[in-house]
Amino acid sequence: DAKTTQPPSMDCAExxxxxLPCNHSTISGNEYVYWYRQIHSQxxxxxxxxxxxxxxxxxxxxxITEDRKSSTLILPHAxxxxxxxxxxxxxxVSNDYKLSFGAGTTVTVRA
Amino acid sequence: EPEVxxxxxxxxxxxxxxxxxxxxPISNHLYFYWYRQILGQxxxxxxxxxxxxxxxxxxxxxxxxxxxxxxxxxxxxxIRSTKLExxxxxxxxxxxxxxxxxxxxxxxPGTRLLVL
Numbered sequence: 001d002a003k004t005t006q007p008p009s010m011d012c013a014e015x016x017x018x019x020l021p022c023n024h025s026t027i028s029g030n031e032y033v034y035w036y037r038q039i040h041s042q043x044x045x046x047x048x049x050x051x052x053x054x055x056x057x058x059x060x061x062x063x064i065t066e067d068r069k070s071s072t073l074i075l076p077h078a079x080x081x082x083x084x085x086x087x088x089x090x091x092x093v094s095n096d097y098k099l100s101f102g103a104g105t106t107v108t109v110r111a
Numbered sequence: 112e113p114e115v116x117x118x119x120x121x122x123x124x125x126x127x128x129x130x131x132x133x134x135x136p137i138s139n140h141l142y143f144y145w146y147r148q149i150l151g152q153x154x155x156x157x158x159x160x161x162x163x164x165x166x167x168x169x170x171x172x173x174x175x176x177x178x179x180x181x182x183x184x185x186x187x188x189x190i191r192s193t194k195l196e197x198x199x200x201x202x203x204x205x206x207x208x209x210x211x212x213x214x215x216x217x218x219x220p221g222t223r224l225l226v227l
Contacts, residue, residue, distance in 0.1 A: 034215075038154070041148070041200060041221070042220060042221070043115070043202050043204075043218035043219050043220050043221050044154060044202070044204075044218045045218070046215050046216070046217060046218075049215065087154075097142070097144070097159035097166055097167045097214075098144070098156035098159060098167060098169070099146075099154075099156065099216060100156065101146075101153050101154035101155070102153065103153060
């Protein structure tokens with residue numbers, strides 16, 4: 001029942017921007033896009049979420065295409081501590097309490 | 112910064128024994144969740160809890176599982192008769208709101224359960 005598609009892995013150079021793509025072509029109008037990451041079996045860490053506008057916080061930026069069928073998470077200056085599995089999750093606004101995690105993208109930041 | 116805490120960090124038990132995993136959600140949060148992650152697999156939703164009752168549960172959450180908020184701060188997951196396949200990392204999460212955005216869920220560090 002995967003609603004999102006992410007590349008299984010990607011590498012990034014330390015200090016450079018990391019752009020993580022996510023496809024969610026069947027997204028509904030009441031569904032948000034959430035991003036979490038999991039560093040080495042720790043608890044998933046919330047990064048950012050959005051509905052249709054681009055969002056930015058202290059951790060990352062989220063760019064959502066106008067048709068909302070895909071999005072990109074941008075880590076502006078990747079550090080070694082950003083090495084993690086990144087999950088893109090689509091979640092309905094109402095009556096949908098759970099987060100459905102897929103396999104995510106394993107991001108390795110290299111020095 | 113407020114955070115979700117979980118105890119114990121590791122639990123080893125014998126098959127058939129009961130275990131209770133404990134969580135202290137963020138203090139002003141009203142919605143509570145349990146997830147699990149079997150080694151090498153995806154994070155799976157187990158149950159959500161609000162206003163002293165289960166609001167949603169997955170197929171995994173069968174009769175051997177139960178949740179409780181015994182007081183104003185703790186949220187527990189009980190596994191009545193553990194099986195080998197219950198070995199996993201169990202994560203507790205909490206959010207201010209539930210289905211309505213921005214019901215962002217914040218996760219604890221997890222309890223690693225090993226059933227022998």
